[in-house]
Amino acid sequence: MSRIKxxxxxxxxxEITSLNAGDQVSIWGTIYTARDAAHKRMVEHLEAGKELPxxxxxxxxxxxxxxxAKPGAVVGSAGPTTSTRMDKYTPTLLDLGLxxxxxxxxxxxxxxxxxxxxxxxxxxxxGGSAALISRAIKKVEMVAFEDLGxxxxxxxxxxxxPAVVINDIEGNDWYKMAVExxxx
Amino acid sequence: xxxxxxxxxVNSVASMCQDANYELGEDVMNAFKNAAKQEVSFMGKEVLNxxxxxxxxxxxxxxxxxxxxxxxxxxxxxxxxxxxxGGSLYDAIxxxxxxxxxxxxxxxxxxDDPIHRKNTGxxxxxxxxxxxxxxxxxxxxxxAKGGGAENMSRLQMxxxxxxxxxxxxxxxxxxxxxxxxxxxxxxxxxxxxxxxEICAYLAKKSLFRPVGERSDQQHVAxxxxxxxxxxxxxxxxxxxxxxxxxxLDVKVxxxxxxxxxxxxxxxxxxxxxxxxxxxx
Numbered sequence: 306m307s308r309i310k311x312x313x314x315x316x317x318x319x320e321i322t323s324l325n326a327g328d329q330v331s332i333w334g335t336i337y338t339a340r341d342a343a344h345k346r347m348v349e350h351l352e353a354g355k356e357l358p359x360x361x362x363x364x365x366x367x368x369x370x371x372x373x374a375k376p377g378a379v380v381g382s383a384g385p386t387t388s389t390r391m392d393k394y395t396p397t398l399l400d401l402g403l404x405x406x407x408x409x410x411x412x413x414x415x416x417x418x419x420x421x422x423x424x425x426x427x428x429x430x431x432g433g434s435a436a437l438i439s440r441a442i443k444k445v446e447m448v449a450f451e452d453l454g455x456x457x458x459x460x461x462x463x464x465x466x467p468a469v470v471i472n473d474i475e476g477n478d479w480y481k482m483a484v485e486x487x488x489x
Numbered sequence: 490x491x492x493x494x495x496x497x498x499v500n501s502v503a504s505m506c507q508d509a510n511y512e513l514g515e516d517v518m519n520a521f522k523n524a525a526k527q528e529v530s531f532m533g534k535e536v537l538n539x540x541x542x543x544x545x546x547x548x549x550x551x552x553x554x555x556x557x558x559x560x561x562x563x564x565x566x567x568x569x570x571x572x573x574x575g576g577s578l579y580d581a582i583x584x585x586x587x588x589x590x591x592x593x594x595x596x597x598x599x600x601d602d603p604i605h606r607k608n609t610g611x612x613x614x615x616x617x618x619x620x621x622x623x624x625x626x627x628x629x630x631x632x633a634k635g636g637g638a639e640n641m642s643r644l645q646m647x648x649x650x651x652x653x654x655x656x657x658x659x660x661x662x663x664x665x666x667x668x669x670x671x672x673x674x675x676x677x678x679x680x681x682x683x684x685x686e687i688c689a690y691l692a693k694k695s696l697f698r699p700v701g702e703r704s705d706q707q708h709v710a711x712x713x714x715x716x717x718x719x720x721x722x723x724x725x726x727x728x729x730x731x732x733x734x735x736x737l738d739v740k741v742x743x744x745x746x747x748x749x750x751x752x753x754x755x756x757x758x759x760x761x762x763x764x765x766x767x768x769x
Contacts, residue, residue, distance in 0.1 A: 329532075342606070369556060370556060370557075370596065370598075371556050371596070372552070372553050372556050372558060372594055372595055372596040373594045373595075373596070374594070375552065375594050378552075381552065381553070381556065381594055381596070382547070382552050382553040382554070382555060382556045383556050384555055384556050384557075386556075386557065386636075386637065387636075387637045387640065387670050389670060409637075409669060409670070409672070409728065410637070410668070410669045410670035410729070411668055411669065411670060429669070429728070429729075429730075431536055431539050431540070431543075431728050432555075432637065432669075432672040432728060432759070433540065433543070433554065433555045433635075433672050433759055433760055433761050434539050434540060434543040434555075435543070435553065435554065435555045435556040436543050436544075436546040436547040436550065436552050436553065436554050437539060437542055437543040437546055438543075439552070440546070453608075454597065454608055454610075455556075455596050455597070455598075455608075467539070469532070469730065479730075480668060480669050480729045480730075482731075483530070483532070483724070483725075483726065483729065483730055483731025483732075484668075484723070484724045484725055484726075484729070484731060485724070486530075486724065486731050487529070487530055487533075487724030487725075487726055487731040487732050487733065488722070488723060488724030489722040489724065
């Protein structure tokens with residue numbers, strides 16, 4: 306099965322609306338890393354009337370906390386973490402223009418609904434495939450919250466990042482569809 | 490009385506931390522390969538093949554197979570005729586973790602306080618269980634336990650009348666709730682009996698057994714087999730992408746319990762099932 310090539314950040318809404326749960330994709334371009342502590346701090350910034358450390362419009366966030374890079378390497382191992390823990394903060398970010406997320410595992414109903422309303426997409430990557438995925442990361446730049454170490458926000462350039470569309474704009478959930486197909 | 494030196498423990502622990510994270514166990518690799526042959530779903534098969542490729546990259550490049558290099562959990566069998574010299578066993582293990590994680594470019598994933606949540610910056614303290622045993626060996630079992638699968642683990646105090654059916658239902662329900670979050674295909678560790686903390690410990694301890702190895706007690710082995718078949722009918726599949734490989738293995742450990750009690754704990758492990766053993 307061939308993968309659908311996706312360029313990010315997104316430019317047109319049709320690039321998102323054409324995606325269906327279960328599509329295998331290859332993502333190219335620039336994305337941002339953020340996980341638990343960075344999400345908490347971003348939302349605290351917003352509540353305090355401050356701006357986010359980067360322009361989130363049309364962007365994709367990758368839920369990851371990489372291992373330290375070995376000397377000479379661009380990045381350490383960098384697979385997806387469980388997205389569920391970011392659910393509390395996600396609708397706020399989607400309302401501000403975030404268009405895509407890469408992680409692993411279920412999203413709650415609030416996020417699924419917000420993805421639909423805001424015409425966004427949630428991709429699942431293979432958890433535990435961090436050495437392989439790190440080869441798709443070509444450049445890493447510190448953006449904000451450096452004190453959070455592995456949990457800091459970084460801008461990364463990716464080429465041929467493998468993922469699957471889990472939640473699409475129709476409210477479909479690939480994890481649920483897959484279980485229904487194979488449950489005996 | 491045999492003497493084991495502090496520094497030897499430090500060095501042994503440091504290399505176990507790195508090997509556990511770089512080298513997928515042979516038991517797990519065999520389980521991946523068998524599963525990839527038998528998996529009925531296309532995407533499930535793709536995930537398994539990706540995990541095999543990932544393990545090969547990690548091993549050849551000496552990099553962690555997963556970015557979550559885990560909480561370092563130890564089960565230490567301390568022979569009662571073994572004398573540790575040069576410092577405390579707990580300090581030696583933590584120093585080994587500190588060195589292993591720093592020198593091995595492994596991630597620091599421990600926060601000092603569950604409320605304030607400041608990273609300790611060296612992956613300590615580790616979790617150490619010590620069992621006093623006959624003999625003069627010091628046997629150290631190490632596991633790099635990831636957060637994703639640990640978060641989906643559960644414990645319930647069932648009633649004796651719930652019986653085997655209640656136990657099985659609780660295990661299946663736990664795997665179902667975990668879905669893709671716990672990084673299937675899983676190793677499902679089950680502790681039955683004992684009391685509140687013993688059944689949780691047994692579930693954890695069962696995960697240190699090699700994948701693919703059945704219990705040496707016949708009735709427990711049969712139970713492991715039955716639960717494994719039921720789990721693999723759930724359809725979750727590798728990474729929740731659908732399929733017949735939801736668990737690579739199921740491990741069960743039993744302990745005597747109170748006449749009123751039937752505690753059951755399910756400790757899930759992700760597909761990497763990172764565990765190492767050293768004898769000093």
